[in-house]
Amino acid sequence: MSPSGDLAVRGLTVTYRRRPALRAVTFHAPAGSVTGVIGPNGAGKSTLLKAVLGLVRPDTGVVTVGGRPAAAARRRTAYVPQRSMIDWDYPAVVHEVVAMGRYPHLGLLRPRSGEDRRKIDEALDRVGLTEYASRQIGELSGGQQQRVFLARALAQEASLLLLDEPFAGVDALTIALLGTLLRDLAADGACVVVVNHDLSTIDTLCDRLLLLAQRVVAAGPAAAVLTPAALGAAYGAVPAQLAAAMRQPSNGASPRAASG
Ligand SMILES: Nc1ncnc2c1ncn2[C@@H]1O[C@H](COP(=O)(O)OP(=O)(O)O)[C@@H](O)[C@H]1O
Numbered sequence: 001m002s003p004s005g006d007l008a009v010r011g012l013t014v015t016y017r018r019r020p021a022l023r024a025v026t027f028h029a030p031a032g033s034v035t036g037v038i039g040p041n042g043a044g045k046s047t048l049l050k051a052v053l054g055l056v057r058p059d060t061g062v063v064t065v066g067g068r069p070a071a072a073a074r075r076r077t078a079y080v081p082q083r084s085m086i087d088w089d090y091p092a093v094v095h096e097v098v099a100m101g102r103y104p105h106l107g108l109l110r111p112r113s114g115e116d117r118r119k120i121d122e123a124l125d126r127v128g129l130t131e132y133a134s135r136q137i138g139e140l141s142g143g144q145q146q147r148v149f150l151a152r153a154l155a156q157e158a159s160l161l162l163l164d165e166p167f168a169g170v171d172a173l174t175i176a177l178l179g180t181l182l183r184d185l186a187a188d189g190a191c192v193v194v195v196n197h198d199l200s201t202i203d204t205l206c207d208r209l210l211l212l213a214q215r216v217v218a219a220g221p222a223a224a225v226l227t228p229a230a231l232g233a234a235y236g237a238v239p240a241q242l243a244a245a246m247r248q249p250s251n252g253a254s255p256r257a258a259s260g
């Protein structure tokens with residue numbers, strides 16, 4: 001995968017109507033890895049993704065992708081928004097939503113090519129939705145809808161993927177499929193950043209974590225982030241689900257978790 005999706009954020013501060021959502025956030029998400037962003041409701045997780053995408057304007061801070069300004073990497077940046085932010089009644093056919101992933105590759109005058117069509121079909125196949133290509137997205141289950149958006153990201157051949165709570169309210173099959181696909185994409189060199197409310201998948205999915213509560217509370221391998229002190233600082237108390245995750249042996253010694 002050419003150019004690198006390596007994401008670096010330095011000193012990022014975002015304010016909504018004088019209320020700070022992010023304060024001086026600095027972190028690095030290496031290409032070839034999956035970075036999980038966790039933190040309580042209102043911690044600024046969605047705002048962080050939107051700032052990387054240029055959808056909200058930061059007060060201060062610098063975002064680079066592959067060492068260049070993030071704006072230069074938009075074509076190669078895929079975004080899977082939080083499901084609750086999407087209008088599912090909007091009439092759109094699955095195939096067309098996935099085809100949107102090819103738009104950045106089309107010049108103003110270049111029509112869709114055989115290669116575009118192949119990438120779209122491949123993406124639908126990878127998420128197991130070939131048979132649903134001509135359905136309205138509003139007719140699909142939550143998990144299928146989430147897979148449509150992942151297929152769009154696949155068709156885009158992005159080197160940086162930003163996913164906002166992709167596991168929220170989806171079925172077990174979709175969770176497993178998404179997890180495997182995200183790991184494969186990272187293995188191919190992509191930088192994957194996933195806001196992950198589903199803490200049960202953290203250990204297998206993420207190489208590193210970023211714990212946010214407006215500011216960066218902790219960042220690094222799961223074992224270094226899922227500590228009572230850090231979780232207490234972010235959540236006020238250690239959530240039960242995280243306490244369970246901490247009791248499980250960490251992946252810290254596996255070759256995958258050790259890289260990146
Ligand atoms: N468009 C907006 N206008 C005003 N405040 C917002 C807007 N978007 C988010 N916020 C506020 O910013 C804070 C962070 O929100 P968000 O990034 O959505 O957090 P998270 O995704 O971690 O739950 C919250 O207090 C939220 O209410």
Ligand SMILES: [Mg+2]
Binds near residue numbers: 046047082
């Ligand atoms: Mg959010």
